[in-house]
Amino acid sequence: MFARVKDVTLLLGRIGVAVVFLAHGLQKWDNGIQGTAGFFGKMGIPLPEVAAVFAMTVEILGSIAFIVGFALPLVAIGYVVVSVGALLSVHIDNGLTGQGGYELVFVLALAGLALGFNGGRISLDHLLFWSKRERRELQPA
Template sequence: MTARDNRFGDWGLTVLRVVTGIVFFMHGYTKVFVWGFEGTAAGFGQMGIPLANVAGPFVGLLELLGGLALIVGLATRWISIPLAVTMLVAIVQVHLAKGFFAPEGYEFPLTLLAATVGLTLTGGGALAVDNLIAARRSAPAAKRAGSTRPVHA
């Protein structure tokens, strides 16, 4: 297999999208349903995140709903952008000073940052709702293009 042989590229993106979505969903679930908005805001405050009372609940909902969107492949490129930003902020605000390695270093958020940037650039791969939406949008255009008959002189 050569670097130009990309037969399985869409499936690789699907695995990346779904697993990244599960990770974000589970972190969001914890923030929203286990710690709650108040607990999440308090934790964000202890970590020095500005506007923790707003940022904590926002990030919890973003991770929960954004993770779900990634799992099904809905608005993959668009939802990956704010998720990438949250990872960048987490790295700079919390993890960078603690070194590279997990559990407190920036290793894990860096990996999620790379995954979300990659999904932003490439899309969600195979088996994504985005593909169904794109197919429905292009079907009427293809139908119109196929119904035009050439004019013969």
């Protein structure tokens, strides 16, 4: 019983984190690569076009993968990279809390990282990789 509750809460956590990243990715999509790259350039982010494509890919495609539980550790690392970029380029001067603070960016990065390396059994990663490994480990030698 507890394992099922744990897996459902992990799924809900993945959905919650992914929805926030997805919303930010869709904002970037609406601005287009050039618009997002222009903003990144003004913020001093190196290679703004590459950074824009990377951020949009992680936040849109990565979030979809995160929800269904595919390539969770890879997406989690992408979330951390995007979040560190946002924290250092936009939020750091505003402090931890308050208008434009980095508390949300910080929590999302760490929650994404934690969920990426422990996404639960309701995930494609578990279905494709871990359940097969568990069956092999349970077989007698």
